[in-house]
Amino acid sequence: MDTHPPWSYCRTTLTRPYSQCALSKRFTSLESWMVTLAEVAQHAGVSASTVSYVLSGKRSISATTRHRVEQSIRELGYHPNAGARALASSRSNIIALMIPLRTDMYVPVMMEIAIAVATTARTHGYDVLLLTGEEGPDAVRRVTGSGLADAMILMDVELDDERLPLLRDTDQPSVLIGLPADTSGLTCVDLDFRATGALCVEHLAMLGHRDIAVIGEAPAVYERHTGFAERTLDGLRSRAQELGARLLHRPCEGGYDAMAVTLARIFDERPGTTGFVVQNESAVEPLLALLRQQGRAVPEDVSVVAICPDQVAVQASVRLTSVSIPAQEMGRHAVEHLVAKLDGRGEDEVVLIAPELTVRTSSGPAAS
Amino acid sequence: MDTHPPWSYCRTTLTRPYSQCALSKRFTSLESWMVTLAEVAQHAGVSASTVSYVLSGKRSISATTRHRVEQSIRELGYHPNAGARALASSRSNIIALMIPLRTDMYVPVMMEIAIAVATTARTHGYDVLLLTGEEGPDAVRRVTGSGLADAMILMDVELDDERLPLLRDTDQPSVLIGLPADTSGLTCVDLDFRATGALCVEHLAMLGHRDIAVIGEAPAVYERHTGFAERTLDGLRSRAQELGARLLHRPCEGGYDAMAVTLARIFDERPGTTGFVVQNESAVEPLLALLRQQGRAVPEDVSVVAICPDQVAVQASVRLTSVSIPAQEMGRHAVEHLVAKLDGRGEDEVVLIAPELTVRTSSGPAAS
DNA sequence: ATAGGTTGTCGAAGCGCTTCGACAGCGATT
């Protein structure tokens, strides 16, 4: 052990009454050495505020000074301390992302959104805090109350979500991915599921299909009043009516066994069914397998349209005609809206992304 | 507009030279009112430090005082300011989680790990910061340098990962999910993929299968030197040799078309193949469909063992015999190790979770 | 009664940063 008095370790001549012990602590403790603004300032021979202004660009700084400071920052490997910055500026530069706990649906989509949110946030200088739905409304309180995050993004919003009043109350910007019943005072981003439903029916109807079955999400999803499922159904039904097609909607858990039961019931009730719309990813492959097994060829005998990420549509055993879920776009849009709001731009708005149907090889003209 | 002088808005009698304008600002700005420690202290009639000690429990406080303070906290809806706390204590109470950018493998597993990490972290009072691999090693520097997080968890670690030297250098605790080539000075958690491979072969060999085909991950995964793929293969091969089984390993992109090609080649080369080990989730269902299509019954003619999450194994068109990937356990373990380290307990260690094989209906005795 | 040890509370300093007002220095304007 070293017996030098602690102050002999001082690297700087700054007067820091407390920090002499702090300094010596740094060499023995587990904390790695942190370079501070003041040290950069000293190294560059300027004041701390100057360094701060170089960093933030909030005041003009001469080119020479700026370069000197930047040089020092690089040499010392300086990184501003996040806590101090947050305290002084009351901005954490963090966006909270609240994802649902359950993994019963849309896992790849959620992941894609999360990744899009994280990468987009970084390009704007923000980090992302991951919250699970578990805490419920308390998480909203905690985050807004503690200044942990500057803004939040909520996924898997239910029609009458209990977190909404809190969001309306706070002045912290937020974006919902999904569409609640009452959107007043809120910003939402979602696929236009109503138009999606309409588009699917339209595609099948135009191909001459009159009896169309809809394989929906698991019953739990409808019970939970997740808006998108109901809106899709709404779009499907109204367009079907307009076009004179008969629609049969059946929720389905997904998986092979559940799909088998559901499919049997469908053909039982409507033997002439030739068109399928599938909204549940985990029912897609089982459906195709079962149809094949029953000797119904896709797309010769029956047509299938899926609502799913492109990756699923392409990797399936039949390349699926599908409306894709624009996960990346939603994530990116949500972040960009928040950043705009944090910069004082941007208004509350509801953005419904127009669906796009890609025709692949799972749909074709109805046999006549 | 109100014309009262700003100080008439003062809710408290604290002497806060600056805060009079701060106070008036609060009523006009977008920031929602934030309750501070000092206000709680005043409301409870104690000093700020007392409130702090009530919160942290680091000094004994009389029951009466504690209750009074807790009451005030509740009444005022106080939440400690995260930035201030981080600054003063040099602890952010945040754990960084670095997830891979690519979505070419294991998406559900990653999601499950992320959720397990987030919920476990919360039970220990930590929040989770989501980083994507995009930034690469810089993210490590940024996070450790800025004190944004107290610790980090890295997923998708490659055998010779460029982030590792940085982790060894820093004194910030970290856990890898995955196993690099050199684990010295690091803590890692992973499924014992070597044992997993061995277990799969063993199961098939015991059932009498002599010709076993392995449907591996996409070629890119092997090229990237992700440890788990190679370790699995290693386990498969050595156990196969011990038990005198013939092994044929073929990487596979996943999806129906790629699987069809791969399968054709396998039967071409080893027509007598009766056992399959599948490591690529997105190849599972295509494989089953193709086998069915070729008139090979599972498990009567061929047996299939998968390495995948239980959910996939159960939802497949045949209930799959499988070794499950303990995503939750890994996530939970990683967090708990970090928390232990942050509390001054805990050592570097490599934890390999023992694989468990669940027999379902996709495997049975080889036809003789 | 006194010394010694607890226990519970307070005051003050400081964490590293941002930001405001002050002002020196300078060229441009009268």
Add this chain to the structure above:
DNA sequence: AATCGCTGTCGAAGCGCTTCGACAACCTAT
């Protein structure tokens, strides 16, 4: 030559919290 406005820089205060040392008040052994 005196004045005005810039531009670039600095000093100081404060963000809300933690933590350390100080110290009353009490309790126990002498």
